[in-house]
Amino acid sequence: MKTAxxxxxxxxxIENQIESFLSRGGEVVQFQKGVSGLPDGAAIQNSFSPRQVQSRTPVVEVVKAIDARRQVSKTPVAKRKPKKILLKDDFGDPIRWVWQDS
Known part of the structure; x- marks a missing residue:
């Protein structure tokens, strides 16, 4: 089995490959920012058609709407009181009382 x-x-x-390339007379050509590396400046095909582009919703308004809904839903929840339940054995005879959170 090969180890990774x-x-x-x-x-x-990679460093060895770069060193061997440069030692054989190779050189690194740097391009200016924004220049395409594609031959003849060919344009990249965009998969989005104008019909698929949707208008953007401002995020600030969406966040405000979510916060408004969140504040409305913060109503105090009444805590349920624990119940006193009688535990019985297999024959139906009482054993003890226990408190159960509901």
């Missing part, structure tokens, strides 16, 4: 390479091993392997 660690990140350190992968990193060292």
């Amino acid at each position: 390479k660690t990140k350190a091993q992968i990193r060292a392997e």
Whole structure:
């Protein structure tokens, strides 16, 4: 079974490949920001059609609406009182009383 390479091993392997590329006379070409790496500046195909684009809802209004609903729903909940229940044995004879939260 092959063991997986660690990140350190992968990193060292990539560094070795870069060093061998540069030692053979290769050079790194840097581009300006915003310049496309596609040949002839070909445009990227966008999968969104104009019909699929929806208008955006301002987030501030949505958050305010959620907070308003949250404040309305904060009504105090009446706590239920525990009940006193009689425990019985298999024959129906009383054993003891216990309190049960409901």
